[in-house]
Amino acid sequence: MNEIEKRKVVEHNDLITSVAKMDKTPLKIFELAVSCINTDNPPKDNIIYLSKTELFTFFDVSDNDKHSRFKQAIEKMQEQAFFNIRQENGKGTEFERIVPIPYIKWTDYNDKVTIQFQPQIMPYLIDLKKNFTQYALSDVMNLNSKYSIILYKWLSMQYNQYEHYLNKGSRRQEQLDEYCNPEIKVSEIRIMTDTANEYKKIGNFEKRVLKKPLEEINEHTHFNVIYEKIKKGRTIDSIQFHISKKAQPQELNGEYKEREQDPAYLQGKANKEVNQQALFAEAMQSLYTTSLLESSLLSPFDMQDITLMANLQQEVYPLYKQLEAIVGLKGVRKHLEYVANKKLDYSKPNLVKYLKTAVMCYLESGDTKQPEKNKTRYVKTKGKVTPVGSRTPDWYVPEYVNETTPEELKELERIKKELSNKNK
Numbered sequence: 001m002n003e004i005e006k007r008k009v010v011e012h013n014d015l016i017t018s019v020a021k022m023d024k025t026p027l028k029i030f031e032l033a034v035s036c037i038n039t040d041n042p043p044k045d046n047i048i049y050l051s052k053t054e055l056f057t058f059f060d061v062s063d064n065d066k067h068s069r070f071k072q073a074i075e076k077m078q079e080q081a082f083f084n085i086r087q088e089n090g091k092g093t094e095f096e097r098i099v100p101i102p103y104i105k106w107t108d109y110n111d112k113v114t115i116q117f118q119p120q121i122m123p124y125l126i127d128l129k130k131n132f133t134q135y136a137l138s139d140v141m142n143l144n145s146k147y148s149i150i151l152y153k154w155l156s157m158q159y160n161q162y163e164h165y166l167n168k169g170s171r172r173q174e175q176l177d178e179y180c181n182p183e184i185k186v187s188e189i190r191i192m193t194d195t196a197n198e199y200k201k202i203g204n205f206e207k208r209v210l211k212k213p214l215e216e217i218n219e220h221t222h223f224n225v226i227y228e229k230i231k232k233g234r235t236i237d238s239i240q241f242h243i244s245k246k247a248q249p250q251e252l253n254g255e256y257k258e259r260e261q262d263p264a265y266l267q268g269k270a271n272k273e274v275n276q277q278a279l280f281a282e283a284m285q286s287l288y289t290t291s292l293l294e295s296s297l298l299s300p301f302d303m304q305d306i307t308l309m310a311n312l313q314q315e316v317y318p319l320y321k322q323l324e325a326i327v328g329l330k331g332v333r334k335h336l337e338y339v340a341n342k343k344l345d346y347s348k349p350n351l352v353k354y355l356k357t358a359v360m361c362y363l364e365s366g367d368t369k370q371p372e373k374n375k376t377r378y379v380k381t382k383g384k385v386t387p388v389g390s391r392t393p394d395w396y397v398p399e400y401v402n403e404t405t406p407e408e409l410k411e412l413e414r415i416k417k418e419l420s421n422k423n424k
Helices: 002-006 024-034 052-058 066-080 137-141 146-168 173-180 186-192 202-220 263-284 287-294 306-342 345-365 406-423
Strands: 008-012 047-051 083-088 093-098 103-106 112-116 132-136 183-185 223-232 235-245 377-381 384-388
Touching: 008 024, 008 137, 024 047, 024 052, 024 066, 024 137, 024 146, 047 052, 052 066, 052 112, 066 103, 132 137, 132 146, 137 146, 146 173, 146 202, 146 223, 146 235, 173 235, 173 306, 183 186, 186 202, 186 235, 202 223, 263 306, 287 306, 306 345
Parallel strands: none
Antiparallel strands: 008 132, 047 112, 083 093, 103 112, 183 235, 223 235, 377 384
C-alpha cells in the first residue's frame, strides 16, 4: 500500500483530453500500469510487471472471488478499452484510435502479471518533454467512477500549469487565474467523458458527470473544486471550475516536499499578496469604482473581495482610462449604464471578464470617435422606435402623417353629408 501511495502517473495532455472508451475498472488498471513506467528508462518491448497482490490492494478487493473478478476486469479492458486522440498539427486535426494494452499474461500459480503496451501509445507516456501532466496514483485509487477519474486528470492538467508558471513567473496574473479557474464548453466535456449521446437532459448530465464526480474529487483527492454554469441565452454553454489545493502536502515517488516551507513558493506568494493589496488600494480610490457602484454593476459586498477589485484595477480600469480620454468621464458613465442594462444574471460571477469584453468592443467599434451631437438616440415605446435628437438616419421611416389640406377636408365632409342624406 505504501508503495502505491508514493507513485505518480505521468501522461501527455493529448491523452488526458482524448476520449476514453472504457469503464472505471479498465481505466484504473490502465492508470496503475502507467504508474509503473520509468520515463527516464522506458521498459524494453513496452512491457511492465504488476503483481496480483498489488492489483487487489489498489482495488481494495479482499473477498474469495477476487481472482475471478480480476480475470473479468482484464477481459473487459481488452474488449472495450481504447482512446480516441485528437491532435492539431498545423494543417488541421489528426485523429488516432489506440488500443493501449493488447497483451496481458498471468498464471494461477504465481503472483506476476505481465502487461505490454501498444507501441503507438508509448509516445504519450514516455515522450514528455512538454505538455504533460503528473498526478498522484493514490488520488485515482480512491475515485469510484469513470467521470471522476477523467475530470480529475483534466483538473490536474490545468492546476499543474498554474503551479508551474506561478513558480516560473513567466505568465501574467490574468493567465494564471485562467489556469486555476479554467472554463470548458459542455460539448467538450461530453466528448472527453464519452457522453455525447447520453444524459441528454442537462439536469441528468450535471448530476452524473459534474456533481457526483466533484464530490468524490473533493473528498478523496488533494483538490477542492467548485463550478459555475455559464449561459448563452437560456442554454448552458460552458462550465467554469474553480480549483484550490488542500493544505496538506502530497508525497509523490518518495519525494516529500512541503510547499509551505519552500522559499521560492513563499516569496512568490508574498509578492502576489503585496501586489494584490496595492491594486486593491488603488481600486478603492478610483472614480471608476464609484461609477460601477452608481450603475449597480458593483455592490458594496463585491468591494470586500480583494482579488476581484485588484483584477478590476489591473485589467479593466486602464481600458476605462483610454475610453475617458476619448469621451470623457461622462461618456464612461453612459457606457456603464448601457452595460448595466444589457447585463444578464450569469455574467455577474465573471464580472472582470464581462466588463473588459464590453469596453474593448466599444473601443474597437469606432462609435466613440463619432461626435455626440451627430449621434441619434432611439426611444422604444409600445413596440415603436422613435428617434430623439437632431440627426435622423436615412433608413428611418417615420409613422404615417395625415397631410390632407383644410380645403380637402371640407370637400370630404360635404361628400359624407351628401351620402348620409341619400341613405335616409
